Amino acid sequence: xxxxxxxxxxxxxxxxxxxxxxxxxxxxxxxxxxxxxxxxxxxxxxxxxxxxxxxxxxxxxxxxxxxxxxxxxxxxxxxxxxxxxxxxxxxxxxxxxxxxxxxxxxxxxxxxxxxxxxxxxxxxxxxxxxxxxxxxxxxxxxxxxxxxxxxxxxxxxxxxxxxxxxxxxxxxxxxxxxxxxxxxxxxxxxxxxxxxxxxxxxxxxxxxxxxx
Numbered sequence: 001x002x003x004x005x006x007x008x009x010x011x012x013x014x015x016x017x018x019x020x021x022x023x024x025x026x027x028x029x030x031x032x033x034x035x036x037x038x039x040x041x042x043x044x045x046x047x048x049x050x051x052x053x054x055x056x057x058x059x060x061x062x063x064x065x066x067x068x069x070x071x072x073x074x075x076x077x078x079x080x081x082x083x084x085x086x087x088x089x090x091x092x093x094x095x096x097x098x099x100x101x102x103x104x105x106x107x108x109x110x111x112x113x114x115x116x117x118x119x120x121x122x123x124x125x126x127x128x129x130x131x132x133x134x135x136x137x138x139x140x141x142x143x144x145x146x147x148x149x150x151x152x153x154x155x156x157x158x159x160x161x162x163x164x165x166x167x168x169x170x171x172x173x174x175x176x177x178x179x180x181x182x183x184x185x186x187x188x189x190x191x192x193x194x195x196x197x198x199x200x201x202x203x204x205x206x207x208x209x210x211x212x
Contacts, residue, residue: 034103042094109134112141151181
C-alpha cells in the first residue's frame with residue numbers, strides 16, 4: 001500500500017510538472033536579461049541585428065531605434081515597438097524577431113532528491129522544473145515543507161512551499177519562480193540547518209564549477 005502511495009505521488013508530481021510547463025507555454029514568454037535575440041527588417045538587412053544579448057538593464061540597441069527596453073515584454077510587443085519606431089523613418093517596415101537562446105538560471109537542488117546538485121534551468125525557472133531536473137523527490141522527502149533559500153536573502157527566513165498542496169490541489173502559487181543562485185532543499189523532517197545541510201554542498205559545487 002505504501003509503495004502504491006509513493007507511485008501515485010510521483011505520478012501526480014510529473015503530471016503537474018508537465019501541466020505547469022504546458023500552461024506556461026500557452027502564455028507568451030517574457031523576454032529577460034541574457035536572452036539572445038535576432039531582429040530582421042524585410043528588405044533592409046542593415047536595420048536588423050543578429051544574436052544580440054539582452055543586457056542586465058533589460059535593453060538592446062537597434063539601428064535607428066536606439067536603446068530599447070525589452071525585458072518583461074513578449075516578442076509581439078517588442079516587434080510592435082520596433083515597427084512603430086521604424087515607421088518614423090521607413091514606410092511600412094516588416095519586422096520579425098526570433099529568440100535564438102533563452103537565458104539560464106543556475107539553482108541548487110539538495111536534500112531528499114534523486115540527484116542532488118546544481119542545475120541550469122532554461123526558459124522555465126520554477127520549483128517543479130528544478131525538482132524534476134534533479135530526478136524528483138525521494139520517498140522520504142517531507143513534501144509539505146520544501147525550503148527555498150534566496151541567494152540575496154541567505155541570512156533571512158527561507159521560503160516554504162507545500163509540494164503536496166501543489167500536486168494534489170493544483171495550487172500553482174506554491175510553484176515558486178526561482179532566481180539565479182537560489183537553493184531548493186527537501187528535508188526528511190521539515191527542518192533545515194543551513195550551516196549543516198546547505199553550505200557544504202553549495203561551497204563544493206561552486207568550487208567544482210570554478211575548476212571546470
